[in-house]
Amino acid sequence: MARHRKDLGERKHVRVELYKQGFLIPAPDAPWIECQILDVSSHGACLEVGGLAVPELFGLAFTAKGEVLRVCSLVWRRGELIGARFVTAKELRQGLRLAEQADA
Numbered sequence: 001m002a003r004h005r006k007d008l009g010e011r012k013h014v015r016v017e018l019y020k021q022g023f024l025i026p027a028p029d030a031p032w033i034e035c036q037i038l039d040v041s042s043h044g045a046c047l048e049v050g051g052l053a054v055p056e057l058f059g060l061a062f063t064a065k066g067e068v069l070r071v072c073s074l075v076w077r078r079g080e081l082i083g084a085r086f087v088t089a090k091e092l093r094q095g096l097r098l099a100e101q102a103d104a
Contacts, residue, residue: 012043013041013042013043013044014041014042015039015040015041015046016039016040016041017038017039018037018038018039018040019036019037019038020036020037020062021034021035021036021037021064022034022035022036022037022047022060022061022062023035023060023061023064023066024047024049024052024054024058024059024060025058025059025060025061025069026054026055026058027055027058028059032061033049033052035047035048035049035050035052035060036048037060037062038081042086043085043086044072044075044083044084044085044086045060045072045083045084045086046081046082046083046084047060047081047082047084048080048081049080049081049082050080051080054074054077054082055074056073056074057071057072057073057074057087058071058072058074058084059071059072060072060084070086070087071086071087071092072084072085072086072087073085073087
């Protein structure tokens with residue numbers, strides 16, 4: 001997998017380059033899939049995922065044992081790179097309530 005990417009312009013949040021192994025979790029009971037965490041900010045991350053199909057909502061483990069885990073939403077995709085936004089607990093609760101109301 002390539003380790004270079006274009007400068008995507010000014011950012012709202014400071015990003016820290018990591019180039020570290022991470023694990024994408026496509027669904028709660030699905031196997032974890034290795035990815036590269038290229039950079040991270042307080043609000044999201046840039047991941048290299050190859051040709052992997054990534055769902056709109058997924059988990060991201062920063063360690064193999066899952067000690068650091070975030071729920072993410074897919075923001076953009078450019079080839080093998082994706083932009084992930086960290087989803088807050090409040091957003092998750094609101095999303096669950098909206099889904100329950102839609103099913104009623």
